[in-house]
Amino acid sequence: MSSENNDAPYELIYWPGLPGRGEWIRLLFEQAGVPYTDHTKNPELVVPAVLEYISAENTGDATNLPILAPPILKHGDLVIHQLPNILLYLAPRLGLAPSQGSAVFHLNQLVLTLLDGFVNEMHETHHPIAVSLYYEDQKPEAKRRSKYYVEERIPKFLRYVQRVLGSQASGDGPWLYGGELTYADLVLFQCLDGTKYAFPKTIEKLRKSKGSDGKGQYDGVFKLYDEVKSLPNISSYLASERRQPYGDGIFRHYAELEEE
Amino acid sequence: MSSENNDAPYELIYWPGLPGRGEWIRLLFEQAGVPYTDHTKNPELVVPAVLEYISAENTGDATNLPILAPPILKHGDLVIHQLPNILLYLAPRLGLAPSQGSAVFHLNQLVLTLLDGFVNEMHETHHPIAVSLYYEDQKPEAKRRSKYYVEERIPKFLRYVQRVLGSQASGDGPWLYGGELTYADLVLFQCLDGTKYAFPKTIEKLRKSKGSDGKGQYDGVFKLYDEVKSLPNISSYLASERRQPYGDGIFRHYAELEEE
Numbered sequence: 001m002s003s004e005n006n007d008a009p010y011e012l013i014y015w016p017g018l019p020g021r022g023e024w025i026r027l028l029f030e031q032a033g034v035p036y037t038d039h040t041k042n043p044e045l046v047v048p049a050v051l052e053y054i055s056a057e058n059t060g061d062a063t064n065l066p067i068l069a070p071p072i073l074k075h076g077d078l079v080i081h082q083l084p085n086i087l088l089y090l091a092p093r094l095g096l097a098p099s100q101g102s103a104v105f106h107l108n109q110l111v112l113t114l115l116d117g118f119v120n121e122m123h124e125t126h127h128p129i130a131v132s133l134y135y136e137d138q139k140p141e142a143k144r145r146s147k148y149y150v151e152e153r154i155p156k157f158l159r160y161v162q163r164v165l166g167s168q169a170s171g172d173g174p175w176l177y178g179g180e181l182t183y184a185d186l187v188l189f190q191c192l193d194g195t196k197y198a199f200p201k202t203i204e205k206l207r208k209s210k211g212s213d214g215k216g217q218y219d220g221v222f223k224l225y226d227e228v229k230s231l232p233n234i235s236s237y238l239a240s241e242r243r244q245p246y247g248d249g250i251f252r253h254y255a256e257l258e259e260e
Numbered sequence: 261m262s263s264e265n266n267d268a269p270y271e272l273i274y275w276p277g278l279p280g281r282g283e284w285i286r287l288l289f290e291q292a293g294v295p296y297t298d299h300t301k302n303p304e305l306v307v308p309a310v311l312e313y314i315s316a317e318n319t320g321d322a323t324n325l326p327i328l329a330p331p332i333l334k335h336g337d338l339v340i341h342q343l344p345n346i347l348l349y350l351a352p353r354l355g356l357a358p359s360q361g362s363a364v365f366h367l368n369q370l371v372l373t374l375l376d377g378f379v380n381e382m383h384e385t386h387h388p389i390a391v392s393l394y395y396e397d398q399k400p401e402a403k404r405r406s407k408y409y410v411e412e413r414i415p416k417f418l419r420y421v422q423r424v425l426g427s428q429a430s431g432d433g434p435w436l437y438g439g440e441l442t443y444a445d446l447v448l449f450q451c452l453d454g455t456k457y458a459f460p461k462t463i464e465k466l467r468k469s470k471g472s473d474g475k476g477q478y479d480g481v482f483k484l485y486d487e488v489k490s491l492p493n494i495s496s497y498l499a500s501e502r503r504q505p506y507g508d509g510i511f512r513h514y515a516e517l518e519e520e
Contacts, residue, residue, distance in 0.1 A: 065437070082373060085365055102324075106325050112344060132408065132412055144401070152392055168320065
């Protein structure tokens with residue numbers, strides 16, 4: 001990409017009013033302390049902008065492909081979409097990942113796995129039949145799917161994260177990879193935070209769950225969650241008005257989906 | 261990663277007996293004409309190898325993270341998983357994508373989008389409730405989901421691909437990006453080929469579908485499919501015993517899911 005991008009402002013273009021898939025992007029900027037323009041804070045302007053980007057008539061420009069769906073990152077003359085792709089682009093530029101070597105691929109695989117488990121599969125819990133239907137029109141299926149999500153899938157992904165934390169490649173300390181804070185840690189934080197909103201009883205139960213050795217089965221996972229939450233920049237962000245409450249986005253709380 | 265990887269052999273480790281998620285990886289090697297060891301051709305060895313990689317006790321090694329699920333790529337001392345991540349690693353090394361610049365991110369976003377539409381959502385058509393249940397135990401839900409997939413989702417993704425093909429950034433000729441064959445074209449080919457196996461009537465209908473201008477609505481998409489299929493290396497591969505028939509993998513043909 002052209003070198004002038006280095007000094008260009010970062011711009012986030014996404015649906016307003018919800019953390020949504022934009023939240024992972026915001027957390028990277030917030031932790032890095034790098035200024036960004038969050039266009040979602042201007043709903044009257046950003047909604048038409050998103051609609052214009054995703055319109056069937058919009059075929060991008062000389063260098064950028066058309067956009068299927070937001071979040072969209074604009075950085076100088078570069079316009080990209082797809083959440084894991086935006087994170088891959090941003091992380092090394094914001095000092096939250098190495099820019100080359102095998103770490104790039106190890107972190108990307110970890111982030112893809114976390115987003116599979118806690119974003120893609122989470123979305124299916126309230127929309128197991130069709131995105132074009134209301135939740136109310138797919139409620140029995142949502143209930144059936146959520147049962148398996150809560151009982152099998154969340155534990156499966158948490159076990160995997162715990163396995164990563166116990167690996168040599170994870171290094172010392174609370175972080176997922178190489179002994180240092182990376183964007184994967186921020187991604188995990190938001191995955192857990194959203195899941196806690198959607199399925200609070202489940203997360204509470206898993207936090208207390210003991211392994212056969214009597215120790216907390218997911219201690220590392222929840223320690224990492226707490227550590228990210230108390231990072232000075234993240235902690236100020238979470239306390240600020242920039243952090244939006246959850247609602248009817250990816251992470252939704254329907255009490256009936258979490259019945260005992 | 262260490263420089264000795266440059267001369268190391270490429271090894272694909274995956275479940276045997278099906279194209280599955282391994283197929284996109286095979287197509288890159290086949291088109292590039294680069295030798296690779298496909299361990300899936302030795303079921304007695306590869307099944308224990310996969311089980312060992314994904315075992316709860318396996319915490320990777322000094323540099324590689326543990327693996328959640330195959331496909332797995334081993335290249336010298338590097339071991340990675342997650343299909344779009346493996347493709348991202350391989351494509352520039354196999355001459356199927358630039359190794360830097362904005363093209364890396366434009367191609368990655370396109371591949372992520374194609375895999376979302378034709379792998380992740382496809383899997384949900386036969387497993388809308390739980391991966392741990394048999395298809396037979398989630399058939400009514402599968403039928404309901406497939407109806408929306410066939411009527412709304414496949415056309416949505418094909419319209420997007422057609423929009424990409426009509427973009428300036430796509431360049432001249434049949435290919436998706438920059439006027440040259442890239443790994444995104446191979447990815448699209450396999451997405452369509454698998455979808456044709458799973459939902460043959462739907463793909464046949466969409467191939468003939470006309471837009472308001474009387475032209476084939478998805479002409480570019482299917483032209484690209486035909487072009488990839490007739491590339492000399494791909495064509496020999498498809499005719500060889502190395503290409504495995506579809507079965508009960510991601511792409512499954514259940515006639516009842518495609519009733520008129």
